[in-house]
Amino acid sequence: MxxxxxxxxxxxxxxxxxxxxxxxxxxxxxxxxxxxxxxxxxxxxxxxxxxxxxxxxxxxxxxxxxxxxxxxxxxxxxxGWTNPMTATLIGAGALGTAILGYDDFARYGLQIESVFDCDSNKIGRELRGHEIYDVATIRTRLKANPPKIGILCVSNSTAQLVADQLIALGIKFIWNFASICLKVPDDVIVQREVLAGGLAMLCVKIKSRESETPLGLEE
Amino acid sequence: MxxxxxxxxxxxxxxxxxxxxxxxxxxxxxxxxxxxxxxxxxxxxxxxxxxxxxxxxxxxxxxxxxxxxxxxxxxxxxxGWTNPMTATLIGAGALGTAILGYDDFARYGLQIESVFDCDSNKIGRELRGHEIYDVATIRTRLKANPPKIGILCVSNSTAQLVADQLIALGIKFIWNFASICLKVPDDVIVQREVLAGGLAMLCVKIKSRESETPLGLEE
DNA sequence: TAGATTGTTAATCGATTAACAATC
DNA sequence: TAGATTGTTAATCGATTAACAATC
Structure with a gap:
């Protein structure tokens, strides 16, 4: 297919x-x-x-x-970093904040146009120059002019729900930082970032390092 | 070699x-x-x-x-996730906070034993159950019992400096979230995490998607 | 010129995919 | 039994590495 x-x-x-x-x-x-x-x-x-x-x-x-x-x-x-890419960031937690503050992304053309969160303590506050909107207003705020990319920095338990909403708006590209795999239609592309994957790589290297040269003699 | x-x-x-x-x-x-x-x-x-x-x-x-x-x-x-792995986290910014709060890491055996930062506004405060120590005290605090892994969530301009300090303490494994590549001795292993790499992957996928089926006809 | 560096062609290596056997 | 699922062997594909040619 x-x-x-x-x-x-x-x-x-x-x-x-x-x-x-x-x-x-x-x-x-x-x-x-x-x-x-x-x-x-x-x-x-x-x-x-x-x-x-x-x-x-x-x-x-x-x-x-x-x-x-x-x-x-x-x-x-x-x-494909010649034209700006519009994006919305869902989840204004620590990871979302980190992404928002990552100078390189802006330099590469990533334009985060809006930030949403479900935490009432955060909604309305400003984060690195962006007002945090209520996640319940995603549809009304984005439907007229949906961004190209949805960046998901929400909890595992809400990731699928939020993804479904983005997809309903016609967003086809999702950058997913949650630990779960999303179920999406065939025409939606998900790029999943697995930080634990990096840790696994590191630990496998540690394992192989510790098992080699137990006497520290051979080069 | x-x-x-x-x-x-x-x-x-x-x-x-x-x-x-x-x-x-x-x-x-x-x-x-x-x-x-x-x-x-x-x-x-x-x-x-x-x-x-x-x-x-x-x-x-x-x-x-x-x-x-x-x-x-x-x-x-x-x-190699059967035994606990001790670690220190340098950099208590948004990314460091995210890593500290990542339940999965703890579940997989990563034990972040100490947190350092150079920001005097943060030093002494608590972050997710860890007191933030002055980065200037790395040596004195860790030399007696250095952790296995150093997690680097500091700015690009200080990453090399901090890495050198960790290496001087005998730490051989570094998980580097800075955007620069570290210069380290041969016996030190660096696992570099490049978030921009994920964005690049996504954008290449976008590019190839947008260039295909311009009329939306073929399957 | 000699040397540094890119360019190109071929070989190797590892990961993915295919095909089919085994068996509960 | 038939079907589902693992196990295994072989084929393919793509990335890495090696070797050498080209040339400024």
Whole structure:
């Protein structure tokens, strides 16, 4: 069926790290960069960086590297970060607050236009420049002009409910930070962020580290 | 060189999602589960789930599935979530607060023993049951009994500085939420969490969705 | 020129998918 | 028994790595 090929692609996940570094280098007045330099910064093999960069379609100059300005544009284009993306944030808890305050997101074009919460202590208050609206008013506030992306930072128990409301408004893209998997129609795309996945990765690394070289002798 | 093979392994990242679901099913009184059911929940192919589960070493019962209790233990064991892991959290901002409040982490054995921040408005105050200590006291407070993991939720400009301090204390495992890549000795393992990576994934999916079926006709 | 760096082609490796066997 | 589900072996696919060519 029309099931979208889900790309896990590590390449795409590395792109923002290159971008962050490139933006900083540009800010520092640098004009060119080699894949080796980016690789050393990222602590990965330089051939990986080369492959990633090649995917964007940019042409480098042998012996010189890539023009930073140009590379920034190519990466932005590759990810689709050239035009602003409108979004609504549901859940003004600690995680929602963190996302709202993440400068990089705004820099990459993410425009969080509205913030909702169900906590009456928060509703009406301001959070990082946004008034917090009552989650019960999602429909009336957004129906005229729904944003492209719904960012879900609510509790596991309300995530599905809220998602259903967003979907009813015609929102097709959901960035889900809850620990549960959402049930959504085929034409809705959910990007789930699993922080515990990172912890699992770390713990597996710890496990493999602790089981190796028990005497600390071999290299 | 002794460079640890970095496994990106999607399998490991999926494990916590299975675990979360299994714990909930157990709580609801369920005793058995099939890979098909987990697959439908996760919205992935059942064969993927089967492969993942097989990796843990558990044996299922044909026609019945896996015993939930047993599967939980096998997954925990596979990830290395059987013993508690001590940790310190540096940075009591919104993201740090979110991590501190993430029930699942505690359930998986992550024990955040101390919280530090450099903001004098926060130092001395309590956050989710933890007193916030001055980041300047990291050394004196932790040197006698350093935790296994350092969780970095500080600004990009201080991340390297703080990491160096943790490393000086002998901490070998760092969970880094800053946007920069840390420079660390070979024997220190950094698990970097890149939230912007998730946004990139979502935007690439949006891009590919918007470019397909411009007339909405083909399936 | 020599060396640094990109570009390209081929090989390897690991994850996903397919096909089918086993069995409760 | 028939059907559901796990188990296993093989095929495919995509990402990583290796090797070397090109060239500024």
């Amino acid at each position: 029309g099931r979208l090929k889900i790309l896990n692609s590590p390449t795409i996940r590395r792109m923002p790290s290159y971008l962050h570094k490139l933006l900083r280098m540009r800010f520092e007045g640098r004009t060119h960069v080699s894949s080796l330099e980016l690789a050393e910064y990222m602590n990965i093999e330089w051939i990986v960086v080369r492959r990633d960069i090649a995917l964007t379609g940019i042409k480098g100059q042998r012996r010189v590297g890539y023009e930073i300005n140009e590379l920034i544009e190519y990466i932005r284009d590759y990810i | 002794g460079r640890l093979k970095i496994l990106n392994s999607p399998t490991i990242r999926r494990m916590p999602s299975y675990l979360h679901k299994l714990l909930r099913m157990r709580f609801e009184g369920r005793t058995h589960v099939s890979s098909l059911e987990l697959a439908e929940y996760m919205n992935i192919e059942w064969i993927v789930v089967r492969r993942d589960i097989a990796l843990t070493g558990i044996k299922g019962q044909r026609r019945v599935g896996y015993e939930i209790n047993e599967l939980i233990e096998y997954i925990r064991d596979y990830i």
